[in-house]
Amino acid sequence: MAVSIDPIHQFELQPLVTLGHIGKQQLAFTQSALYMFAAVGIIALLTIVATAGRSVVPGRLQSLAETLYEFIADTVHQATGADGKRFLPLVFSLFMFVLILNLLGMIPYAFAVTSHLIVTFGLALVVILTVVIYGVAKHGTHFLGVFVPSGVPKPLLLIMVPIEIVSFLSRPISLSVRLFANILAGHIALKIFAFFVVQLLVAGAWGVLSPLPLALTIALTALEFLVAALQAYVFATLTAVYLADALHPGH
Amino acid sequence: MSGDPTGDGSGPEKAPADGDLSARLKRLETQLEGKRPKAAPSSAARTGASGGSAPLGQAMRLSTEFIAGVIAGGIIGYIVDHLFGSKPWGMIVMLMLGFVTGIYNVMRVSGFSGRKTEKDPRQES
Structure with missing residues (x-):
């Protein structure tokens, strides 16, 4: 009767194949890596196989792939302008990767890779390093203009420049924490509310109330699907916005 | 399409x-x-591209932008203290700066600051 709840357990990494050790740290092919490979496989299937036919009137899969592509192409174009097109592959890859991982995590018993901070932080780091490296390579010291807001009186710059620098450094943090926190919190909430159903059912007469958390769980599931798609979209949009800074620093 | x-x-x-x-x-x-x-009539309406969920995304952005500012300030302060041995002061100053940055980030995301009209619509999405 004493069923214990452990909503964190679903996020534990399980090594599938142990590769070796570095110091005390185990190196292993975890289920997280497996899901990432699966996501890449699904994306490849969706984008390569679905568009292989190249029919003028697209079928279902091709239409889906084209819609996703145009959606991101539009976002990138509007955020960065015409010369931002070279970043479209990066943004599209990130969007698809995050989207598929989020959606894979929504399958019951599946593992949500994006609920690990290190994964999302790695993705955010890719974005920020691209911004810095490309910005410096293209504009040299001009890239530092990104820290100088326009139309600010000279004395105020003394305060605004440090703020802008900290703001810039906070970008990878906000980018990664947002995605990770949303997915983590969503999955924990789902688990807890779903568990309420079980707890009420085994509590005798209280079982009458069990449809309440059940309804909430269903609603939360729908919300989580929304969040999964939304977070991928937000991630892609912000990537495009940050890349725009690399293209046109200093306004 | x-x-x-x-x-x-x-x-x-x-x-x-x-x-x-x-x-x-x-x-x-x-x-x-x-x-x-x-x-997409304007950059403001572009956020509506993902349906009615854009405000929700906006709301999620606001909280993390603020927290990220504070965290970034704290990390920088810790590093400064570690490098220069200025034990409490780097953390104090940078945390305050991070706090300010967090509020500044939120203002920018919500389009509250009147300036930087060129940058704002993009930040807004």
Whole structure:
């Protein structure tokens, strides 16, 4: 009767194949890596196989792939302008990767890779390093203009420049924490509310109330699907916005 | 979806006018620009591209932007203290600066600050 709840357990990494050790740290092919490979496989299937036919009137899969592509192409174009097109592959890859991982995590018993901070932080780091490296390579010291807001009186710059620098450094943090926190919190909430159903059912007469958390769980599931798609979209949009800074620093 | 940009560029009435590819591409671009507002009237409305969920995304952004500012300030303060041995002061100053940055981030995301009109609409999405 004493069923214990452990909503964190679903996020534990399980090594599938142990590769070796570095110091005390185990190196292993975890289920997280497996899901990432699966996501890449699904994306490849969706984008390569679905568009292989190249029919003028697209079928279902091709239409889906084209819609996703145009959606991101539009976002990138509007955020960065015409010369931002070279970043479209990066943004599209990130969007698809995050989207598929989020959606894979929504399958019951599946593992949500994006609920690990290190994964999302790695993705955010890719974005920020691209911004810095490309910005410096293209504009040299001009890239530092990104820290100088326009139309600010000279004395105020003394305060605004440090703020802008900290703001810039906070970008990878906000980018990664947002995605990770949303997915983590969503999955924990789902688990807890779903568990309420079980707890009420085994509590005798209280079982009458069990449809309440059940309804909430269903609603939360729908919300989580929304969040999964939304977070991928937000991630892609912000990537495009940050890349725009690399293209046109200093306004 | 409306994958007929070539059909647009080589429209029956204007196609033979210029053989120059770049000129045609430029004209195509202006035509596409003319068409685009129908899909997304302004950068503010662009957030509506993902349906009614855009405000929700905005709300999620606001909280993390603020927290990220504070965390970034704290991390920088810790590093400064570690490097220069200025034990409490780096953390104090940088945490305050991070706090300010967090509020500044939130203001920028919500489009609250009047300045930087060029940068704001993009930040807003």
